Structures are given as C-alpha cells and as structure tokens.
Amino acid sequence: MIYLTLFWTFAKVGLFTIGGGYAMIPLIQQQLIERHGWVTPEQFTDFVGIAESTPGPFAINIATFAGIHVAEQHGLSPLLGSVCSTGGVVLPSLVIILLIAGAFHYAMRHWAVRAALEGAKPVVVGLIGSAAFTLLGHTLLPAGEPFHWAAAGFAVALFALTHWVRIGAVSLILLGGALGLVLRCFGVSL
Amino acid sequence: MGAGAEGQVSLGRRLWALTLTFGKFGGITFGGGYAIVALLEEELVRKKGWLTQDELFNIITIGESTPGPIAVNTATFVGYRLAGVLGGVVATAALVFPAWLVIVVVSGFYLAFRENTWVAAALAGIRVAAIVLIARAFLRMGQGVPRTAVNAAACALAFALVALLGCNALWVVVGGLLFGVLWHGVLPRLRGRRAEGGAR
Structure with missing residues (x-):
C-alpha cells in the first residue's frame, strides 16, 4: 500500500x-x-x-x-x-x-515552568534575529555571486518605509512582490 | 487573549476567523517558519489582540522545542487557545490548504514555473519583504523582554550560536529553558531562603 x-x-x-x-x-x-x-x-x-x-x-x-x-x-x-x-x-x-x-494552563501554575519560559524569552528573540540575519545573508550574498547591492538597497528602503508609514504585514509582502516585478521591468534584478 | 471577548463570540465565528487568518498566512508565508512569527506578531498581537506578546513568546518556545514545522505548531496552539481542539484542527488545516493547493497546481509544470523570470522577480521582492518583517518582529519582540544584562547576554549568545555557528535551534531553546529554571526559579528561591535564615 x-x-x-x-x-x-x-x-x-x-x-x-x-x-x-x-x-x-x-x-x-x-x-x-x-x-x-x-x-x-x-x-x-x-x-x-x-x-x-x-x-x-x-x-x-x-x-x-x-x-x-x-x-x-x-x-x-x-x-x-x-x-x-x-x-x-x-x-x-x-x-x-x-x-x-x-x-499548558495547569503547567503554568508551577513556578519552574514559568521560570523556564521566562528564561526562553531572550533566547527566542535571539533566534528571530538569527533567522533574519541568515535569510539576509542568503539574499545579499548568494553562493558564488557578488554582493547584491540592489537587494540591499531595496531592503533598506522597505525597512525605512515601514518605519514612517503604517503598513500591515500582508500588505508589505504583497508590496514586496509587486515592487520586485516593477523593478524587473526597469531591468533591475533583486 | 481576551477571555471575555472569547465568551461573547460564537464558536462558529471564531472558527471562521481562524480559517481566514491562517488561510491567509498559509498563502503568503515563504521559506522558514519565522515569517509566520512576524505575521502572528503583527496580525494577532497588534491588530486583533487575540494573543498577548507573552503568549506569543510561549507559543514560539513550545513550537521550537516540539517536533514538526514551527508554522504548524503555532497554528495548532493559537487555534486551540481561541476555540479548543476543533480550533486547533481548523487553524492547522487552514494553514496547510493553500500550500498544498499551490503545489498540486504547480507540480505539472514546476520547471517552467521555477525558471520563469517574472515569478523569480516577484519572489525576490517577497523574500526581501519577508526579511524586513522578521527584522521588525525581532525589534518588537525584543522590547517585550525586560532589559537586564543577563537577558541581553542570553539573546546575544542564542544569536551567535544559531546564526554564526549553525547550532540547532532546538538545543538553544532547551538551554534557554534550563537557564530560566535556574536564574528565574531556583536562584531567587535560594536567595530568599538565605535572607530568611539571616533574619532569624
């Protein structure tokens, strides 16, 4: 079977x-x-x-x-x-x-469980940071290729945009895809 | 999660909301599991208020230290918190469905799909946007952790172990849990006992 x-x-x-x-x-x-x-x-x-x-x-x-x-x-x-x-x-x-x-609800009553989860918090933040770092590395410096200036500039621009304009996560993903297409029309590959 | 709000909204509505939300997540998350962490932070903690940031921390910790993809683990956990066992199953199914459907559709012509320059251009843009999202989640989640020297050291150590040395995230999380038991659990209790003994 x-x-x-x-x-x-x-x-x-x-x-x-x-x-x-x-x-x-x-x-x-x-x-x-x-x-x-x-x-x-x-x-x-x-x-x-x-x-x-x-x-x-x-x-x-x-x-x-x-x-x-x-x-x-x-x-x-x-x-x-x-x-x-x-x-x-x-x-x-x-x-x-x-x-x-x-x-989980019952486990949280025990001090050791609460303490363990409190200790995992900074570690989780570090993991999220490393996920961003690793992905960025793969994108900006693909194996055997020169540094991707276009992608680096695009990342900085998008990050700045989210800093000044309130933009939701879903919209940001869709915007990223759309801008990738627009840039490709102008001959820029990210 | 607002326990009051949960009681007022009918089960059917909660299940429908879970379906829409996780179906959307399943359709737009690319690559590694941390894109969904960023989406949960934005949509469920900031926008909808279904979860508190503390709960999100717990969910990620559990998702990272149990078997299976972290996106699936978080969907099941959030679904359960909002609508019980059925909610867990519905949220997971909703997350899986778009990913399954896309592969079913694309599998017949995947080489053409992969080599299409327009698909590649859109994907490259989406990948950068996903990185920006994860970086933003990193900054915001970082603000949810008390600013102490020991927390900063734990965060930096976890980052270095995974990003620079390539350690498995599981062992790093297990290390964080043990550190928590000792530092936030055992140590204050020992100190308390010593202080009591000293007062006597």
Whole structure:
C-alpha cells in the first residue's frame, strides 16, 4: 500500500524533526532517496527549489510535492498521495501540540515552568534575529555571486518605509512582490 | 487573549476567523517558519489582540522545542487557545490548504514555473519583504523582554550560536529553558531562603 507507506514515512519525518522545516531536509532525503528509492538526488534538488519558491510552510510544500510524485510513479491518484504525505507530516505535531496546549494552563501554575519560559524569552528573540540575519545573508550574498547591492538597497528602503508609514504585514509582502516585478521591468534584478 | 471577548463570540465565528487568518498566512508565508512569527506578531498581537506578546513568546518556545514545522505548531496552539481542539484542527488545516493547493497546481509544470523570470522577480521582492518583517518582529519582540544584562547576554549568545555557528535551534531553546529554571526559579528561591535564615 503506497498510500499507507507515504503516510507513515512522512509521519516519521514530522515526528523526528524538531526546530523548523529546513531541519527536515536530511531526513526526507534519506527516506525518499536511500530508503525507498522514490526520487533521484537531482529530482530532490528540484523539490527543495520549488518548495522554497512557493507560498506556505516549507515542510508542507515538500511533503505535497513528494506525495504527488510518488503516487504518479506508481500509477495511483496524485491527489490522494499528496493528502497522505501532507497529512502524515502534519499529524504528529498536531496531536503533540494539542496535548501540550491542553495541559499548558495547569503547567503554568508551577513556578519552574514559568521560570523556564521566562528564561526562553531572550533566547527566542535571539533566534528571530538569527533567522533574519541568515535569510539576509542568503539574499545579499548568494553562493558564488557578488554582493547584491540592489537587494540591499531595496531592503533598506522597505525597512525605512515601514518605519514612517503604517503598513500591515500582508500588505508589505504583497508590496514586496509587486515592487520586485516593477523593478524587473526597469531591468533591475533583486 | 481576551477571555471575555472569547465568551461573547460564537464558536462558529471564531472558527471562521481562524480559517481566514491562517488561510491567509498559509498563502503568503515563504521559506522558514519565522515569517509566520512576524505575521502572528503583527496580525494577532497588534491588530486583533487575540494573543498577548507573552503568549506569543510561549507559543514560539513550545513550537521550537516540539517536533514538526514551527508554522504548524503555532497554528495548532493559537487555534486551540481561541476555540479548543476543533480550533486547533481548523487553524492547522487552514494553514496547510493553500500550500498544498499551490503545489498540486504547480507540480505539472514546476520547471517552467521555477525558471520563469517574472515569478523569480516577484519572489525576490517577497523574500526581501519577508526579511524586513522578521527584522521588525525581532525589534518588537525584543522590547517585550525586560532589559537586564543577563537577558541581553542570553539573546546575544542564542544569536551567535544559531546564526554564526549553525547550532540547532532546538538545543538553544532547551538551554534557554534550563537557564530560566535556574536564574528565574531556583536562584531567587535560594536567595530568599538565605535572607530568611539571616533574619532569624
């Protein structure tokens, strides 16, 4: 049963990766390429590329893509295959978080839990900062390319704009995409 | 989260609001999980007032130290806080649906999609906007932490470990939790006991 295998494979991926979607890449790679032989390393690179350039959480994108691919390979319904793989990758964290969220209210009564969460606060801020820093590094200094002055200028301009004008998160994302297109019309690649 | 507001709004309405909000997030978050943290901060803490900043801190900490993608973890947690188990399931499904749909649509011609210069141009703009959003969330969340030397050191250490040394975020968060138990929990209690003993 390919559907069950898909579901189980991605449930394992969902259960054993902690710390964000990108942490999943090695595990998915190992399962799909080495264990099951469903995809070639070249195809997997394409999966990662497309998951990065489509909206939505990376883990969901790549699970859906793999589900479609594997089901097609076996002559089965790609839609059902993608539902199995995506459902599999989501289910463990859904169940675990629901259990934790249910117990959270009671756990917060204990001083040690409150103290631990208080201590994690500055760490979380540091993590958010490092996410911005790492993404910025990838964007401004892509491997093997010179410094992207256009992207740096665009980032500074957008940041300044949000400082002076009240602009919502969703609008900012859409504005970024629109300005990317406009700049491309003038021959500027970000 | 306003407990009073929660009691007044019907379950159906809360579920609908969760569907719209997380469906939107699922349709516009790109790349890593921290884009959704920025969206939650903007939309749910600042605009809608569904969460307090403290709750957002707790949700990120839990999302980062439990299995699964952080965007999914935060959606489930926020959904549960606002509308129970059903809310958790609905928010998660709403987050996943656009991402699933896009891949289903694009999978037939993904190479053409990827190599299209207009798609690439829009994506490059969106990527920079997402970085600006995350940087803004960093500054705002930073203001929510008490300004003490030890907090500044913990923040700088976490940043250096992940951004410069490439450590797994999980272990850094676990380190932060242990630091919290010792610094904010055990230490004040030891000091309190010593002060009591000294007074006697």
